[in-house]
Amino acid sequence: MSIVIEQESCNGCGRCLAVCPGALLCANAKGRAEIRYPADCWSCAACVKSCARGAIALYSAPACGGRGGLLRARREGEILHWVISLPDGTQRTISVDRRSANRY
Amino acid sequence: MDIRHIDADILILGGGTAGCWAALCAARASAGKGLRIVIAEKARIERSGCLAAGVNAINAYIGEGRCPQDYVDYARKDAAGIVRGDLLLSMAEGLNESVRALEALGLVILKDETGGYAQRGWRNVKINGENIKPLLAAAVRAQDSVTVLERVNVCSYLVEDDTILGAVAFGVTEKVCYALRARAVICATGGAAGLYRPNSPGFARHSMWYPPFNTGAGHAMGILAGAEMTSLEMRFVALRCKGSVAPAGTLAQGAGARQMNSLGQVYEHVYGLTTAQRVYGTRQEELEGRGPCVLRVDALGPGEREDLYKAYLNMAPLQTLRWVEEEAAAGEDMNASSLGVAVEGTEPYVNGGHTAGGYWVDSRRQTSIRGLFAAGDVAGGSPQKYVSGAMAEAAIAATAALGYAREVVLPAQEAPGASFAAIFNEARDFLERPGALFTVEQLEEAMQQNMDEYAGGIASGYRYNDAQLDRAEERVRELTHLSGGLRAPDMRDLLRIYELRERLVLCRSLIAHLKARRESRWPGFGEHTQCPGSAASGLRYVNSRLEKGEIRIIFRDLVSEGECYEHSD
Numbered sequence: 001m002s003i004v005i006e007q008e009s010c011n012g013c014g015r016c017l018a019v020c021p022g023a024l025l026c027a028n029a030k031g032r033a034e035i036r037y038p039a040d041c042w043s044c045a046a047c048v049k050s051c052a053r054g055a056i057a058l059y060s061a062p063a064c065g066g067r068g069g070l071l072r073a074r075r076e077g078e079i080l081h082w083v084i085s086l087p088d089g090t091q092r093t094i095s096v097d098r099r100s101a102n103r104y
Numbered sequence: 105m106d107i108r109h110i111d112a113d114i115l116i117l118g119g120g121t122a123g124c125w126a127a128l129c130a131a132r133a134s135a136g137k138g139l140r141i142v143i144a145e146k147a148r149i150e151r152s153g154c155l156a157a158g159v160n161a162i163n164a165y166i167g168e169g170r171c172p173q174d175y176v177d178y179a180r181k182d183a184a185g186i187v188r189g190d191l192l193l194s195m196a197e198g199l200n201e202s203v204r205a206l207e208a209l210g211l212v213i214l215k216d217e218t219g220g221y222a223q224r225g226w227r228n229v230k231i232n233g234e235n236i237k238p239l240l241a242a243a244v245r246a247q248d249s250v251t252v253l254e255r256v257n258v259c260s261y262l263v264e265d266d267t268i269l270g271a272v273a274f275g276v277t278e279k280v281c282y283a284l285r286a287r288a289v290i291c292a293t294g295g296a297a298g299l300y301r302p303n304s305p306g307f308a309r310h311s312m313w314y315p316p317f318n319t320g321a322g323h324a325m326g327i328l329a330g331a332e333m334t335s336l337e338m339r340f341v342a343l344r345c346k347g348s349v350a351p352a353g354t355l356a357q358g359a360g361a362r363q364m365n366s367l368g369q370v371y372e373h374v375y376g377l378t379t380a381q382r383v384y385g386t387r388q389e390e391l392e393g394r395g396p397c398v399l400r401v402d403a404l405g406p407g408e409r410e411d412l413y414k415a416y417l418n419m420a421p422l423q424t425l426r427w428v429e430e431e432a433a434a435g436e437d438m439n440a441s442s443l444g445v446a447v448e449g450t451e452p453y454v455n456g457g458h459t460a461g462g463y464w465v466d467s468r469r470q471t472s473i474r475g476l477f478a479a480g481d482v483a484g485g486s487p488q489k490y491v492s493g494a495m496a497e498a499a500i501a502a503t504a505a506l507g508y509a510r511e512v513v514l515p516a517q518e519a520p521g522a523s524f525a526a527i528f529n530e531a532r533d534f535l536e537r538p539g540a541l542f543t544v545e546q547l548e549e550a551m552q553q554n555m556d557e558y559a560g561g562i563a564s565g566y567r568y569n570d571a572q573l574d575r576a577e578e579r580v581r582e583l584t585h586l587s588g589g590l591r592a593p594d595m596r597d598l599l600r601i602y603e604l605r606e607r608l609v610l611c612r613s614l615i616a617h618l619k620a621r622r623e624s625r626w627p628g629f630g631e632h633t634q635c636p637g638s639a640a641s642g643l644r645y646v647n648s649r650l651e652k653g654e655i656r657i658i659f660r661d662l663v664s665e666g667e668c669y670e671h672s673d
Contacts, residue, residue, distance in 0.1 A: 002307075021147040021156045022317045023255060023276050023596055036596070039307045042316055045421045046151035060422055060429075061308035065347035067429040071421055080234070082417050084428045092428055094413055101214035101232045102160045102415040103408075104224075104358030 002041040002061065003048065004070070005033050009055035016047035016056060049073045049080065057085070105532065106280045110253070112142035113509050114502070115270065115286035117258050117322060119145035120153020121491055122480025123292035124240040125202075126498035130506055131247040139509075141250045144273055144284065146257045146599065147317065149241040153294055154315050154457075154481070155491065158234035160354060160419045162206070162213075163490040164199050167226040172196035175227070176665055179488040182378045184625045185643055186335060186460055188485030189665035190467045191497075195486050198496025203229065205495070209239045224357055234418040236491070256282060258321065259602045260527045261289070261476070263329045268475040271325070272527045276599050281528055287509035288475045290501050291463070295340075295455030295481035296320030296610050298548070298603075301556035301563070302451045304347075305549070311349050311422075313342040313450045317603075320454060322482040324606035326463055327613050327650050332472040332658065332671075334484040334647045335460040336610075337617035339452035339629050341383045341566065345399075346446040350420030352399055355445060359412060361401040363447070365394035379458070383449045383628030387565060390448075400444040409443065451552075451562055452629065454614060457481035457489040459629070461617075464647050467668045468504035469497060472649075475508055477501040485645075485663075534601055540591035544600045547583055547590070551608060554579040559615055560630045567631045568618060577615045584608045613648055616655040620646045 005016075005025075012031040024041060028034040033056075035041065048056045054074055060066030068087040073080055078098040085091050114130050116123045123143055130141050145152055166175055175196035180187045203221075207213050214222040214230040221229040244250055255276040262269040262285075270285035297314035310316040327333060343352050355361040363386070364370050371394075375385030386397045404412075416423040423445075431438055456462030462484030463471045470477050479501040480494040489497060555561055558576035560568035568576075587605050592598035623639040624631040647658040663669045 019148055019151050021152050021315065023147065023599070040310050040316065042156070042310050042312070043422050044151065044157035044315075046156055048421075058421060058425070060347065060425060061304070061311065063304040063306065063308040064311050064349075064422070065426055067433065069425050069429045069432075071425045080417075082421065082424070084425055086429065086432050088432070090432065094410065094417060094424065096232075096234070096414045096417055098232060098235060099212055101212050101222075101230050102354075102358075102418060103214075103230070103411045104160070104354050104415045 002038045002043070002059065003035055004057050004059065005035060006055045007032055009053050011053060013052070015050040015052070019046045019050045021046060045073065049075065107283060108280055109283045109285070110142060111140070111514060112284065112286040113139040113288070114141045114505050115284055115289045116141065116143045117271065117289065117291050118153065118293040119143045119149035119252060120292060120294055120480065121155055121240065122494040122498040123290070124149060124244045125495040126290045126292055126479055126502040127244050127250045128247065129499045129502035131249045133503065133506055134249065139249055142253060142284070142286070143244070143250065144253045144256045144258050144271070146255065146276055148254050149244060149252055150238050152237065154318065155233070155237050156315060157421070158419045159236055159491060160231065160233055160415050161224060161358070162203055162229045162231055162492050163227060164488060164492045165203050165221070165227060165229045166196065166200055167223050168220070170226050173665070175199065178227070183338065183460055183487050184378070184638065186338060186625065186645065187487060188663050188669070190663050190667050190669055191465070191486035193665035194467065194500060195489065195493045195496045198499055199492045202492040202495035206236070209243050211236060211239055228357065232418060253282070257599045257602060258284070259325070261325045261329045261473070262521070262523060263473055266330070266473055268473050272524055274531055274598060275595055277595060279595055281531065283524055285514055287512040287514060288477065288505040290477045290479060290505050291322040291326065291471070291482055292480045292498065293322030293482050294318035295453055295457060296323060296607065297453055298552070299454065299555055299607050299611055299614065300451035300561040301552035303448060303562060305552070311347070313344055313349050314453050314455065319603040319606045320610035321606045322478070323454065323462065324609035326471065326473070327609050329473060330650055331476070332464040332647050332649050333613060334462065334464040334645050335617070336454055336614045337621045337630070337646055338459040338461050338626060340455040340458040341452050341629050342450045343383050343386060343447055344450055345423055346448045348420060348423040348426050349450065350416055350423035352447050354415055355399045355401060358415070359401045361399040363397065363399055365389045365397050367394055380626040380628035386447060387449055387628065391565065396446045398444045398446050400442065402442045404441045404443060409440065412443070449562070449628070451556070452560065452566065454610060455481050456484045456486065457494060458487055460485050460487045466670050469501040470504060470508070470671070472671050475512065477505045531598060534590060534592040534598055537591040540589055542586060542590065544590060544597070544604050547587055548604050551580070551583050551604070551611065554583070555611060559611070559618060566629065567633050569633045570619060573615050573619045577612065580608055580611045580615065584612070613655060616648055616657060617646050620657040
């Protein structure tokens with residue numbers, strides 16, 4: 001379980017670097033975000049949620065049952081849209097409203 | 105390396121839930137008095153501690169018709185008697201106030217038709233806790249009297265004559281050493297993860313229940329400063345969704361899932377319903393060839409699956425990703441009305457929020473070091489804290505620390521003492537060493553393997569005996585020695601050296617505690633194979649102190665509610 005950062009989408013704003021609880025992200029020579037310790041990621045998704053450009057995606061490691069899906073997040077006001085992209089090219093969006101509590 | 109001197113009236117170590125709440129309580133209680141409250145946090149308080157990803161229920165709330173004593177009784181039963189009644193009761197009395205305070209900060213809580221909290225059982229309320237840390241952080245940042253030092257790793261207390269003077273810290277991203285002086289210190293560094301090898305080592309090693317960044321820093325600093333610790337041997341093993349390590353309770357309690365073996369038998373009533381018994385039962389079913397054990401929900405209505413997916417996105421998003429991946433793989437074969445998740449026990453943790461291991465504190469949450477208080481998962485004796493209990497405890501610690509700080513005068517600015525110099529020089533050596541044979545990663549792997557095999561980890565089915573514990577202790581000593589020769593190319597790597605060394609300090613004390621408890625009181629959390637079952641003589645606390653380099657075990661009588669415990673020896 002870790003993250004991938006799409007270099008072409010990253011604009012080097014630094015929000016993900018600031019928010020990572022493990023200080024695992026650094027800016028590379030081009031000023032873009034890079035994960036320096038990929039195996040140390042806890043999959044908390046703080047960076048995924050902090051990225052305004054959807055450049056960061058969470059995935060499951062093969063040892064944890066991962067099948068290649070990527071999880072991104074996009075905030076729109078009080079709504080957090082979670083976008084899951086599967087290897088076959090399909091996408092699924094699950095939108096969570098911050099104002100409503102979990103039913104479980 | 106630059107040295108920065110910072111003075112505080114109240115210094116709070118760790119800006120997780122307990123740390124943030126302690127800061128808020130201290131700031132509100134001392135408003136207008138010009139006090140300086142400093143939080144030292146190694147991450148950023150918006151997403152730090154065990155609630156970084158969010159949380160989807162408040163598990164400690166006293167519902168209609170129940171009282172704080174009911175909560176004490178429940179926690180005592182779950183811990184098979186090894187709890188501090190005084191601590192549990194004062195915590196339980198603050199639970200509902202903490203939940204109301206969170207709601208006032210903006211936390212969304214599910215309501216019923218009468219406007220009251222919709223409950224999940226008598227102890228839980230349902231929330232949207234994805235943003236619980238950002239809400240707490242915003243409230244902290246709005247306080248003028250609170251300074252938040254971030255990306256700062258506190259690695260040692262400054263203590264003289266069993267009295268706290270402050271702490272030493274290093275920058276995580278900046279080459280700075282901090283000399284922090286304080287009238288009173290509240291330790292809120294959380295529990296400890298990463299002591300044992302996890303279910304998925306290697307690349308996936310940080311797929312763990314508790315944050316891998318909670319390394320037992322507060323425990324280690326306390327142990328090395330001679331603080332008394334309690335009940336470390338009551339480790340916590342969580343029952344979690346396999347692979348994602350996501351919570352199982354949401355499925356079991358929230359969605360009414362049944363826990364069954366591969367024969368379709370619901371097995372939990374065979375073993376009992378305490379937290380430890382649930383873990384034990386699952387392990388036994390697997391060992392006896394009836395695995396995998398699963399949580400199964402049948403008769404999911406339209407939309408209910410989606411709601412479950414949302415609930416997990418708010419706290420453990422990888423579980424939702426996994427379900428969606430599984431759905432795609434199953435295609436048309438999928439039965440939309442049922443859902444099954446394999447469950448397994450995690451590696452053991454030291455966690456005073458769920459079990460009782462941590463600092464030995466008095467009724468006001470002062471540790472055995474004067475002026476040093478503890479709250480949240482680092483504080484012992486008071487299990488089943490969860491979010492609201494950690495807050496209740498932080499409020500008590502903040503009040504006590506303010507009272508203590510009033511009586512203390514900071515000495516005029518003076519040159520850092522000998523203990524500061526020793527810590528500074530050690531860090532400089534790590535940073536300036538030209539090369540090293542071993543890496544932090546290698547030594548961490550060796551430590552986790554050692555604990556796994558010889559100190560009751562997953563590999564041994566959480567079992568251990570004296571001979572194994574002796575080996576474990578010897579290897580921890582060797583690894584501690586080897587860690588002194590590590591090299592840190594930069595400050596982030598220096599942080600990782602300290603994290604490893606903190607874990608090693610805690611491992612050593614943990615092993616001594618496992619050896620000292622001559623019984624197996626919590627079979628799901630660990631079994632001493634030479635001492636099966638509970639013993640009548642086990643109804644006491646196993647405590648310890650590091651004295652002249654050796655761990656001294658201290659047995660103490662149980663403290664019950666109604667008593668006021670003060671340190672006397």
